[in-house]
Amino acid sequence: MRLSPQDLLFIYGETSSSKMHVAGLLPFTPPADAPRDYLRRMIDEARRQEVVAPWNRKLAHPRLQFSPLHSWVEDVDFDFDYHVRRSALASPGDERELGILVSRLHSNHLDLTRPPWELHVIEGLEGGRFALYMKIHHALVDGYSAMRMLGRSLSKDRDSTDDRMFFNVPVPSRPPREAGTSNPLTATLRALGGLGSTVTGGVSSALDLTNALVKTQIRRDGEYAHIAGSASAPHSILNARISRNRRFATQQYEFDRLKALSSQHGATINDVALTIIGGGLRTFLADMDELPERSLVAFLPVNVRPKGDEGGGNAVGAILAPMGTDIADPVERLQTITAATRAAKAQLQTMSPTAIIAYSAALLAPAGGQIAGALTGVAPPWPYTFNLCVSNVPGPPEPLYFNGSRLEATYPVSIPIHGMALNITLQSYADTINLGFVGCRDRLPSLQRLAVYTGEALADLEKASVDQPG
Template sequence: MVQPLDPTAAAFLLAENRRMPMHVGGLQLFEKPEGAGRNFVHDLYTQFRESDDIAPLFLKHPVRSVRTGGQYVWREDDEFDIEYHVRHSALPKPGRVRELLELCSRLHSTRLAIERPLWEWHLIEGLRDGRVAMYAKLHHALVDGVSAMRLLQSILTSDPDRAGMPAPWESKPTTAKAREVREEAERSLSDVPLQAMRAALGISAEAAGLPGALIKTLSKSLRNETSALALYAPRTILNQPITAARRFAAQDWPLERLRAVGRATGTTLNDVVLAMCSGAMRTYLLELDALPDTTLVSMVPIGLRAKESHIASAHGGNALGSVMVKLGTDLVDPAERLRAVHESMVDGKRALAEMTPVQILAMSALGQAPAILGPMLRMGGVVRPPYNLIISNVPGPRTTQYFNGMRLLGTYPLSIPIDGMALNITCNSYADQMAFGLTGCRRTLPHLQRLLTHLDTELTALEHATGV
């Protein structure tokens, strides 16, 4: 069966090169069930390896030839090898989290083989405290980051006693809920900005009001105010060509600590997340004597309810707009940085409120075009950065989850650095924790793990500054 790739999925394949693998990933940490024997992980791997009813999403891979007119199409792998995609690893001693993150860094650095379905799943043991880890990576042409997160969550259950659960890549029962989850995972939302771009060019009547909105947005950008477009992002060490090697750092904090700061200041949970990142980046760049005089700018994705837009609803999921947020890294006081982030977000959301959903998507596509076209045209690090980094926050399960009797302790997202954008920070809430996943270029950003210490220090500073 041959299926054409949407243009955005094809763009991810065309932009990919040895230095820029275009896959997203996720690391999950589990606690083995009580009474689990020594062979528990091996038996789980054996179960995984014996999967024979593979969902279509995990069987297709991209091909192009003279017969396809030189265009990429999806084709089912006739020689699918489950043992290639599902792997069993053990950490070297002493089996600390440090060794686990180092392994994930290496696994995330290598490209997926384009001649095979674009995914891998790694079952990892050897942590000295007995925990079990799973690391998965899926190509961005296959699913976007939000869909990948939902796919990871779809394999979980709130029932601690449920055993014999299917592997993540197996076809699920065709209940309405299971079908909805599978279809949403298989349907990448990344083509929505492309359709919005077409609307911005006048194909859709709903985007007819965009020129006025564009003029207002450009005017705000020229005045260096919060906007959907950024014209004042300073050039930093983040914004240069990158190498293939990745470093991944991750840690979580109690959600209640972040919420308490938000309640004391009248700000949102996302504002506090951004303020933590702002203070951490300020300290990190100061240590490297690389802090610019003007504030860093972050692209922050904003979810739009599907019912508000015919484009989003046609694709059955949430579409994404974006706001370019000034992080206030030029400010010394942590409370002032939080206030600056909050005002920037409020101003950006107010600007979005004046547009229709289609116009928001179109504006977001225009704002992100330099970041997307840079890698495709091999101009990363040459053109002025549209923003300095991406900070996104993806909500996760609110209750404790299990997989085959194993209790999920934490889930940590890995994302995609690109030329001119050497760091990506993605956050994921789970139960009562907020996890930060930092994915960066190993050579461009030295000692990336120090950012975890700086995040912790900044949260404490925010608590002190706001009287929590």
């Protein structure tokens, strides 16, 4: 099976310091009557399950990294014990120790001579809990498919005892429009690959693109004054060359806390999340004496249905949004972010699907300069395109279980790259919002502090919202 052009890019992007794998950290609470050997039984049962495609596929010629003819072949010598591993924290392990372990696991490359995935069963958490850390190369499975995989391998029934591991659940075929929409890197690559399609999309698409670029890059007035252009981001510590080592941190909030703020201020849940992340970054960078005078700018992958489309399907686009790190007042920060994202999304909704893809490509194309600058150590004299990526992935709306164990959270672990040392992904699950922070260990030490400061920023926004009703 031949790799698609998009999947090839993730193989080509694999270097000693850039790893093109994504992951998920899933903590579980086992049933009250779980036996002492519950996890051993779970692994023994999984060993008896068939490993189905694509989980049994490996690259035909893994050592020819830049071959344009990469293809997947079945691994007839599949080694279960290599791919499914047991790890343990010194009991009772807390969240910090779990984060340290995941940081180390996420820093290691996947072996491309084997099917490129690993499952780590982590025991020793406080209260008899355990966690699954699933690590998958992005060339094998994209984020959209991974979310569907999660939903299909878990159960809504807490009494279910016949749930199968994800590698025993076939991944659904990827609809061409939807594939990769939940992962920022996939969205970016598809956008950059689609610039030329505007020509074949007709005069209407070309006019849409030209009009959008003029409003975004040249004449930002009226409602478009709030839109961030391709040269709005300041130079920052986040835009440096990254090392091979990673830091990972998590936060979890009750969905209703963000929903209440969203309703009060006429903002989206994502706007509220950006506001508290911006507040956390403001404190985090100020502590390091690395806070730029201008606001940091985030790259946000978005799904926008084309104008007049009454059916399903999504248009994949990208917008840039200020994080409000230059604004001390949390309500003012939220208002600034809301105005920017609302204007940017409104602009996309006036465009054809072809123009949306081309516009996103044009918007993000200048980022090549900041990546080159990070690699060479020579910062370009002009402003950057963005400083970090913040992605929002809808997750399962109801509690899920695996053989009686309740899933507590779903923490995404994404990909930092040269010129973007921090990647933050939000994922909704049941009645919670889960944040996964992943960054370069050498550029962003003590990343857990950013997660803590994000929680403090949420409390500050709630207090300010009481003092200044929306």
